[in-house]
Amino acid sequence: MEILTDPFEVSFVFRALLAGSFTAVLCACVGTWVVLRGLSFFGDAMSHGMLPGVAVASLLGVNLMLGAAVSAVVMSFGVVVVSRATRLSRDVSIGLQFIVMLSLGVAIVSHSGSFAVDLTSFLFGDVLGVGSTDVLTIGIAALVGIVACVVMYRPFTALTFDPRKSQTLGLRPGFAHVAMLILVALATVASFQIVGTLLVFGLLIGPxxxxxxxxxxxxRVMVLAAVLGVAQVYVGLLVSWYAETAAGATITLLGGLTFLAVLAVREVVCRVHPANANDNHVQ
Known part of the structure; x- marks a missing residue:
């Protein structure tokens, strides 16, 4: 039992566990809609699109989350505007802004005297470096995200499965879409300090x-995803403590391995019991 608890007696590891758990719950709620709506590419692009804001905030000496939030809002607004102003598909719009924002972020960071160190920190996070204020901020973000998912549950559900019916029922699918993009931005901003801009996508999608x-x-998907995410953070911190590996990368790696393991077991079960091979549609 001491092996499972000793690392968390260290204050910065315990703060990492709290911050990571809050982040996992937020990403579980928002990530469920991302998976169901097929917004995975947007989530990936958003996680990279925060880099310019984070880099500028670092150079100016202001809160990194503030810079990430500004950058995320700019990208979300840009995706909506470009998609409406052109005939280009949503993926093309997201891809173009993804390239611009990522390149701009790297260009800004390259002016720093510690380019390699700063870029590594931005891309891969520093979960063990979160402070008490960061934990509080992430906790508030998680609470806001949960409340928003509850309040917007009906519009999000209708938008996900039947956008036309959403319009007929007066659920304002356009507003619901923008609200969902804002929630994705909130989740990525809250997560980047835990696992970095490159690995946010894993925590948002994996569980x-x-x-x-x-x-x-x-x-049920949201609840189970939250449980899996928190367990992933806990085990990831344990493994990184004893194996001396990067905490953020270890956490997201566990998420990917868990998905692959569950998928493999599910395929075996479906082959042995074909009656259980029905598509797992979420209702």
């Missing part, structure tokens, strides 16, 4: 995708 393989129902 919800795994949960979709195991249970039916949006609510």
């Amino acid at each position: 919800p995708a795994t949960a979709v393989l195991l249970v039916r129902g949006i609510g």
Whole structure:
């Protein structure tokens, strides 16, 4: 038992566990909609698109989350405007801004005297460096995200499965879409300090995708994804402590391995019991 608890008696590791758990819960709620709506590419692009804001904030000596938030809002607004102003598909719009924002971020960071160190920190995070204020900020972000998912549950569900019916029912699909993009931005901003801009995508997608393989129902997927995410953070911190590996990368690696393991077991079960091979549609 001491092996499982000793690392968390160290204050900065315990703060990392709290911050990581809050982040996992937020990403579980928002990531469920990302997976169901097929917004994975947007989530990936958003995680990279925060880099310019984070880099500028670092150079100016202001809070990194503030810079990330500004950058995320700019990218979300840009995606909506370009998609409406042109005939280009949403993926093309996202891809173009993804390239611009990532390149701009690297260009800004390159002016720093510690380019390699700064870029590594931005891309891969520093979960063990979060302070008490960061934990509080991430906790508030998680609470806001959970409340927003509850309040917007009906519009998000209608938008995900039947956009036309959403319009007919007066659920304002356009507003719901923008609200969902804002929630994705919130989740990525809250997560980047834990796992970095490159690995946010893993925490946002991994647990919800795994949960979709195991249970039916949006609510059940969110709850299971939150449980898986928190467990992933806990085990990841333990492994990184004893194996001396990068904490953020270890956390997201566990998420990917968990998904692959569940998928493999599910395929074996479906072959042995074909009756269980029905598509796992989330309702």
